[in-house]
Amino acid sequence: METVNPTPEQLQKVLADTPKDHPVVMLNLLRFRERAQYKDETADRSGREAYSLYMKEAAACVRAVGAEVIWSGRSVGALIAPPDESWDQVLLVRYPSINAFMAMIESPDYKGVVRHRTAAVEDSRLVANLES
Template sequence: MEAVSPTPEQLQKVLADTPKDQPIVMLNLLRFREQANYKDESTDRTGREAYSLYLKEAADCVKAVGAEVIWSGHSVGSLIAPPDESWDQVLLVRYPSIDAFMAMIETPEYKGVVKHRTAAIRDSRLVANLEDHS
């Protein structure tokens, strides 16, 4: 099943289940559209180009809440996955807390740039992760 944005129910569940005082790393698995699909404008951008624009414009929003991209790269293939599952890009973003992530996605600045992500993405996964402390 293709998914582009979290549902309110998914956000609430992760928010409720995640300790508020620990850093969280968001794993982004991304599959791009061939052509970006904007609701309110026509463009010649590819999905990858629209996502690059999203990353550039969202960078200040990420920094403003104390978060950072800790790794970004392209996928070369899955060793363990359903045969039809593939990803174009993988991104890891560390936030100081789940509250910092939620604060970021609620800002007017972020809401103004997320249209590029929505236009770019055909399918995605966003997985919240806590570091194990052994």
């Protein structure tokens, strides 16, 4: 099943299960559309181009909550995965807390740029991780 954005139920479960005073590292696995699919405009760009625009515009939102991209790269293949699963890009983003992550995704500025991510991404995974 292709997934692009978290459901409210998924967000609530992660909020409930994650200590509020620990840093959280979000693992992002992304597969891009060939062409970005915007709901409200006819921008002609690839999925990768739309995601690059999202990253550029979302950078201020990430910094505003004290978060940082700690690693970003291109996936070259999976050694252990279902045979039809592949990812175009992988990111690790460290947030000071799960509350900082929620503050970012609920901010008006972020809500203004997330449309590029939604248009760009065909399938994704976003996994919250605690550092040990």
